Amino acid sequence: MRFDLYVPGDSWLHRLDPRSKLLLVGVLLGMALLLKHLALLAGLLLLTHLLLLGAGVPWTALRWLWARMAPLTLFILLLQPIFASGGGAVLLRLGPLVITSSGVLDGISFALRANVMAFAASLLLFVTEAQTLVRGLVRLGLPFEYGLTFSLALRYLPTIYGLWVSIVEAQQARGWTPERQGLLARLSAYRPVLVAVIIAALRLSNDMGLALAARGFGAPTPRSVWRDIHFTSMDAAISVLVSVLFGLFLAGRLLLGWGAATW
Incomplete structure (x- = not known):
């Protein structure tokens, strides 16, 4: 299971x-939230892919x-499309269920927006180490x-x-087979595993606290930074x-209505 999405590289984004990457991602997220036009959202999605590929993020990621x-x-x-309200041509009517063209366009717009936001956030995670990201947040x-x-x-x-x-593999080596039981029995069978994990995590956190204390964490002295x-x-x-680009976008969006309609 991957928790760290960072892809090592030496691109200009890396x-x-x-802090500047946080600003870039924040602008992309703001534009995605304010736009509804399908072509503009698709263009933003393409832009995020070009930025990721230009930074050396592989297609597999x-x-x-x-x-x-x-x-x-x-x-x-x-x-x-089922819950969207609005006009447009009726595409399907099944009793109280009415699907219109505007509802379908809204659904595509929301789907594009969700993907733009996901890939914009990944733009930060793929090209920034976790420690560097935390350091930037602390400096902010x-x-x-x-x-x-x-x-x-x-x-x-x-x-x-x-x-x-x-722990699960150790239990399975002793003949533990919860997958052959019903749902409730299976959940109950995982309870000892959860208890063992919690105990191990508490021991780990205690050791971590002692290690931090031994290194002077919380001491009233200036902290140094390795990198x-x-x-x-x-x-x-x-x-x-x-x-500047985001300012121009806001002016066009709020004053001229750019991207306010889905099509």
Whole structure:
């Protein structure tokens, strides 16, 4: 199970400061939320793919994300036309169920928006190490303790999952076969495994607390940084360019109504 999506590389996106990447992703998310036009949303989705491919993210990673988004996309496409209200030509009428052309367009628009937001967020996760991302959040004002907690959670999620797998495999080696039971009996059979994982996680957290205390965590002294982040001239140029483009987009969207209609 993958918890870290980072793809090592040396592209211009990899070299950007995490704060400028957060701004870029925030702008893409804001544009996705404000747009309804199908062509513009499709263009944003294509842009995110070009940025990811340009950063060296392989097609396998993009296919992995599309596979995760496929159920949600299908769910939106099926349900949104049913519950959407509005005009348009009637495409299907089954008693109280009425599906119109505007409802179908709204469903496609919502599905595109969800995928744009997912791939825009992945743009940050695929090209930024977890520790660097946390460091950027701390430099933006997030308390250091919260940033450390977030970083440790990302680091130890695979460890906790490994504990679960080890305990399940040990139980199976002793003849434990919950899959042959009913649903309720199966859930009850997993209870001892869950208890064992919780106990192991508590022991791990206690050891981690002792290790942090031994390293002076919480001491009233200035903290040092092993690998600091730096906001370079390229970061400043990218941030200014993205901000100006987003300002022009907001002016066109709010004052001229760009992208307000689905088609």
